[in-house]
Amino acid sequence: MIGRHAGDDAALIRRVLRGDREAYAPLVERHRGLLYRYARGMGLDPDTAQDMAQDCFVKAYTALGECREPERFEGWLLRILRNLCLDHLKNVRQRVLRLDETPAADAAARATAGPELRHEIDSALDALSPLLREAFLLKHEAGYTYDEIASITHSSPSAVKMRVQRARDELRSMFRDERVEAM
Numbered sequence: 145m146i147g148r149h150a151g152d153d154a155a156l157i158r159r160v161l162r163g164d165r166e167a168y169a170p171l172v173e174r175h176r177g178l179l180y181r182y183a184r185g186m187g188l189d190p191d192t193a194q195d196m197a198q199d200c201f202v203k204a205y206t207a208l209g210e211c212r213e214p215e216r217f218e219g220w221l222l223r224i225l226r227n228l229c230l231d232h233l234k235n236v237r238q239r240v241l242r243l244d245e246t247p248a249a250d251a252a253a254r255a256t257a258g259p260e261l262r263h264e265i266d267s268a269l270d271a272l273s274p275l276l277r278e279a280f281l282l283k284h285e286a287g288y289t290y291d292e293i294a295s296i297t298h299s300s301p302s303a304v305k306m307r308v309q310r311a312r313d314e315l316r317s318m319f320r321d322e323r324v325e326a327m
Contacts, residue, residue, distance in 0.1 A: 154214035161208060172201050175218060178286060179225050185281035186229040187274065196232060200225040222296045226278075233274070268318045272311055279307035280315075 153174075159167035179200055183193035203224055204211075211220050269277055282293045283304075290308070294301045 151215065153217040157208060157211060157214040157217060160205075168205055171217065175221055176201070178218070179221060181285065182222060182225055182281070183229055185269075185285065186226075186278060187233065187270070188229060192232070196225060196228050199228055203228070219292060219296055223298075226296060264319075268315050271318060272314060276307050276311040276314065279304055280311035283308045 153171060156167045156171050160171075176197055179197035180193050183196040184190065186193075188196060200221060204221055207224075211217060213220070269280075272280065278297065279293060282288045282296065283290070288296070290301045290304045293299075293304045293308075297304065299307075
């Protein structure tokens with residue numbers, strides 16, 4: 145949820161803007177896991193997801209003065225990362241690689257599941273369109289509200305609700321179909 149570290153983030157940003165470059169390290173440490181998971185959820189492989197998260201931190205550092213709401217730093221970071229990922233994926237598609245052939249996200253909930261279940265969930269998430277996958281993961285993995293997701297994705301809350309619901313419906317259908325085929 146946007147704002148869970150709002151006061152701390154805002155104080156650190158003020159320090160960085162006053163010249164204390166070392167104050168940026170706690171921001172990186174605090175948000176790097178979320179950025180990595182988000183990039184993976186966008187369909188990037190682990191190495192590329194790590195690179196995109198790093199690029200996001202560099203871009204955010206150089207544009208930190210443009211962060212109008214330091215208490216909403218996490219959401220601002222996610223918007224930067226989203227744009228970097230979409231640009232990357234657009235370039236990948238232009239090189240003829242298909243987005244639906246990329247690996248799925250590493251959701252924490254799947255970490256404890258068996259390898260077969262993890263594979264099924266990854267495959268199901270891969271089958272979703274990027275917009276549905278992104279909305280679903282932001283809602284159910286990252287825990288954002290519909291309004292927060294709308295802000296991150298530059299969409300309306302109603303569009304986000306629709307995407308999350310469609311993702312749920314498609315995932316239910318996929319798992320229902322798999323169970324029927326397995327019988």
